[in-house]
Amino acid sequence: QVQLQESGPGLVKPSETLSLTCTVSGGSISSYSWSWSWIRQPPGKGLEWIGFIYYSGSTNYNPSLKSRVTILVDTSKNQFSLKLTSVTAADTAVYYCARRSSGSYDYWGQGTLVTVSS
């Protein structure tokens, strides 16, 4: 059974960089059958796609966030990561990592709340 687990600071100061890691267990990250995504959900609001990465390192980002987002993969650790620069209060959200398979997201992490505040 594939499991994903997000980790990283729960509090980030405005203008700083949000950094999260997703650890994948129960399966290898190294397959072109799926890609690995970050999705966020502001408190009380809907889901917003941030971007995804293949194990090769090929990425696709949401154009609205592209200038601030970097997603990287570390196949040796079976992990992928998210960096979001110049954060503001609008970036406060629960951040989920998820596996994308044939367009749908079949496995999700439990989510981690990141609050942007001084």
Add this chain to the structure above:
Amino acid sequence: QSVLTQPPSVSGAPGQTVTISCTGSSSNIGAGFDVHWYQQLPGTAPKLLIYGNSNRPSGVPDRFSGSKSGTSASLAITGLQAEDEADYYCQSYDTSLSVVVFGGGTKLTVL
């Protein structure tokens, strides 16, 4: 304003059937991209409910069904149960925006 439009809320009594619509456009659902549905119980991560317009992952009861026609899709839940009370989201891909898109979500209340 979400690219995919869902009703903010629907409700039904136990045992009844409810339908949740997801309306898109010619650049997403109408362009032939699949629609997927997720159930999000309070305080938990979304769970894949329907993939590829009408397919259920293993373990999802057959009370849940999906369909797609033109620029819209629908999720039907028959034999409503109290445990179905949750938020439901549709998801597709938009070729004009080059983004994965989600509907705004629909809150299902079981009366």
